[in-house]
Amino acid sequence: xxxxxxxxxxxxxxxxxxxxxxxxxxxxxxxxxxxxxxxxxxxxxxxxxxxxxxxxxxxxxxxxxxxxxxxxxxxxxxxxxxxxxxxxxxxxxxxxxxxxxxxxxxxxxxxxxxxxxxxxxxxxxxxxxxxxxxxxxxxxxxxxxxxxxxxxxxxxxxxxxxxxxxx
Amino acid sequence: xxxxxxxxxxxxxxxxxxxxxxxxxxxxxxxxxxxxxxxxxxxxxxxxxxxxxxxxxxxxxxxxxxxxxxxxxxxxxxxxxxxxxxxxxxxxxxxxxxxxxxxxxxxxxxxxxxxxxxxxxxxxxxxxxxxxxxxxxxxxxxxxxxxxxxxxxxxxxxxxxxxxxxxxxxxxxxxxxxxxxxxxxxxxxxxxxxxxxxxxxxxxxxxxxxxxxxxxxxxxxxxxxxxxxxxxxxxxxxxxxxxxxxxxxxxxxxxxxxxxxxxxxxxxxxxxxxxxxxxxxxxxxxxxxxxxxxxxxxxxxxxxxxxxxxxxxxxxxxxxxxxxxxxxxxxxxxxxxxxxxxxxxxxxxxxxxxxxxxxxxxxxxxxxxxxxxxxxxxxxxxxxxxxxxxxxxxxxxxxxxxxxxxxxxxxxxxxxxxxxxxxxxxxxxxxxxxxxxxxxxxxxxxxxxxxxxxxxxxxxxxxxxxxxxxxxxxxxxxxxxxxx
Numbered sequence: 001x002x003x004x005x006x007x008x009x010x011x012x013x014x015x016x017x018x019x020x021x022x023x024x025x026x027x028x029x030x031x032x033x034x035x036x037x038x039x040x041x042x043x044x045x046x047x048x049x050x051x052x053x054x055x056x057x058x059x060x061x062x063x064x065x066x067x068x069x070x071x072x073x074x075x076x077x078x079x080x081x082x083x084x085x086x087x088x089x090x091x092x093x094x095x096x097x098x099x100x101x102x103x104x105x106x107x108x109x110x111x112x113x114x115x116x117x118x119x120x121x122x123x124x125x126x127x128x129x130x131x132x133x134x135x136x137x138x139x140x141x142x143x144x145x146x147x148x149x150x151x152x153x154x155x156x157x158x159x160x161x162x163x164x165x166x167x
Numbered sequence: 168x169x170x171x172x173x174x175x176x177x178x179x180x181x182x183x184x185x186x187x188x189x190x191x192x193x194x195x196x197x198x199x200x201x202x203x204x205x206x207x208x209x210x211x212x213x214x215x216x217x218x219x220x221x222x223x224x225x226x227x228x229x230x231x232x233x234x235x236x237x238x239x240x241x242x243x244x245x246x247x248x249x250x251x252x253x254x255x256x257x258x259x260x261x262x263x264x265x266x267x268x269x270x271x272x273x274x275x276x277x278x279x280x281x282x283x284x285x286x287x288x289x290x291x292x293x294x295x296x297x298x299x300x301x302x303x304x305x306x307x308x309x310x311x312x313x314x315x316x317x318x319x320x321x322x323x324x325x326x327x328x329x330x331x332x333x334x335x336x337x338x339x340x341x342x343x344x345x346x347x348x349x350x351x352x353x354x355x356x357x358x359x360x361x362x363x364x365x366x367x368x369x370x371x372x373x374x375x376x377x378x379x380x381x382x383x384x385x386x387x388x389x390x391x392x393x394x395x396x397x398x399x400x401x402x403x404x405x406x407x408x409x410x411x412x413x414x415x416x417x418x419x420x421x422x423x424x425x426x427x428x429x430x431x432x433x434x435x436x437x438x439x440x441x442x443x444x445x446x447x448x449x450x451x452x453x454x455x456x457x458x459x460x461x462x463x464x465x466x467x468x469x470x471x472x473x474x475x476x477x478x479x480x481x482x483x484x485x486x487x488x489x490x491x492x493x494x495x496x497x498x499x500x501x502x503x504x505x506x507x508x509x510x511x512x513x514x515x516x517x518x519x520x521x522x523x524x525x526x527x528x529x530x531x532x533x534x535x536x537x538x539x540x541x542x543x544x545x546x547x548x549x550x551x552x553x554x555x556x557x558x559x560x561x562x563x564x565x566x567x568x569x570x571x572x573x574x575x576x577x578x579x580x581x582x583x584x585x586x587x588x589x590x591x592x593x594x595x596x597x598x599x600x601x602x603x604x605x606x607x608x609x610x611x612x613x614x615x616x617x618x619x620x621x622x623x624x625x626x627x628x629x630x631x632x633x634x635x636x637x638x639x640x641x642x643x644x645x646x647x648x649x650x651x
């Protein structure tokens with residue numbers, strides 16, 4: 001079961017990663033990248049790192065990819081760079097999926113928000129638990145954790161320098 | 168759940184902390200202080216680097232572990248920190264008037280120089296693959312931005328983009344290698360990997376692939392052949408002061424990690440790695456030197472020469488042991504001095520927009536600016552390895568280390584390469600002194616800081632060439648504390 005899941009997620013990650021670089025349409029590449037990131041989240045989940053898997057989906061497949069898509073749209077690419085248009089199918093599909101989402105959210109709200117409590121006691125001590133992860137971050141990998149903040153600072157300053165109109 | 172906090176020993180990373188604090192002061196001065204204060208920013212940067220030298224000096228001689236076992240402050244790291252600080256200091260000095268001339272005088276330049284230096288320091292003192300990687304990224308991201316610092320110049324943009332893409336590619340190799348090593352050893356700590364390795368006879372396939380991928384990542388960064396394709400374009404396109412910076416510190420930082428990994432974790436006694444490095448050293452020296460002959464642009468010539476010099480240092484790494492390692496460290500110190508010196512001549516005699524960097528633009532320089540030509544001659548002789556300059560002593564120790572460890576063929580190939588390199592270095596001297604057709608006009612930027620940097624570099628090149636004993640024994644000290 002685990003092996004089967006591993007093969008499925010691994011194949012999905014590789015195939016979609018190849019699609020990211022082979023599509024001419026940047027939008028399609030971005031969507032394929034979301035598939036890659038979600039498959040990697042699946043791989044994390046198989047290894048029992050459910051917290052990391054959740055973070056992977058929320059941060060990468062969610063937040064960062066939304067930013068990517070925004071940037072691609074803001075870049076105002078010319079028509080021919082997008083490839084031939086297939087608006088009609090997309091529009092109908094978009095409407096159907098949107099309605100589905102509304103329906104889903106409605107059902108969830110009606111059923112109550114469900115159990116959002118802490119993970120069961122059995123998880124403690126394994127890599128799954130947030131406590132364990134954070135204690136690693138503040139003991140064994142404290143130095144790396146601090147250097148990461150430095151890395152982000154350099155990246156921010158660098159991005160501002162390269163992108164700002166007038167320094 | 169109570170979390171046992173490991174011993175932090177913040178004193179061990181004092182040089183890094185000083186440079187980070189200086190970088191913050193610079194960014195705050197730029198943001199909040201009156202406009203005229205901006206002229207003082209290089210002085211703040213200079214003072215911070217001097218304080219860094221002091222911190223390195225005060226930590227010398229002890230081996231301190233910090234943040235658990237993930238960082239160390241031993242003589243090995245401190246010697247490299249000294250090289251990084253020296254490179255950053257010289258580059259700060261040559262940058263001041265250069266940036267004004269090119270119209271790119273911004274405080275962020277000095278901020279990025281300082282933080283890039285911090286990244287190198289983290290690389291030199293980390294004992295953990297994760298923090299080595301993070302240090303490498305801090306250094307590299309600052310360098311990508313610095314390469315593109317002349318934002319209105321398309322060549323600078325090209326250099327930045329090329330460097331970034333290749334750098335990201337190299338990081339991919341490195342990270343994949345680290346992941347495989349983690350999968351094999353279940354730790355990223357070099358000390359623990361070493362302990363595991365010393366217990367077993369040979370590596371598993373996964374571990375082997377992991378090590379090779381990590382090495383490839385660093386080969387890209389240090390620009391060994393065949394991972395050198397990005398060097399000429401990036402060195403030529405980046406602002407000259409940044410090129411000087413890139414050719415000195417980051418290369419030494421790459422070697423610091425390489426030496427630490429090769430000696431500490433995967434000791435050179437395993438013949439596979441020695442063979443691999445042997446071949447890479449030969450190819451790197453030969454390609455760098457032969458292609459450098461064909462160059463007409465001085466910056467491109469120095470780019471290929473920097474590839475060749477990385478090959479010489481690799482000869483010492485192949486030789487290994489205390490002799491080889493101390494020879495490599497000494498050579499990197501010498502290389503920093505003479506190479507930044509040569510670049511500062513290019514900066515002082517460059518003109519706005521930097522399109523007078525061909526050999527013919529320096530024809531007859533000696534008759535108009537004899538001192539400038541003399542300094543350039545000194546640096547060229549040193550790069551070629553002719554006594555009584557430091558370059559000669561450096562090459563002498565590198566090749567004698569190779570011979571003493573039994574790599575005679577390698578040493579012979581190295582000396583032959585060194586002979587080839589004499590041609591294009593001496594060509595600069597010939598053009599400056601004996602050209603029948605002098606260039607029409609020379610551009611001279613009178614810059615006191617740059618002249619101070621030139622004096623430091625020239626003095627260092629002579630000092631290390633005539634009296635190398637003191638520095639060589641420092642390099643030897645640092646290697647012994649590290650092997651025990």
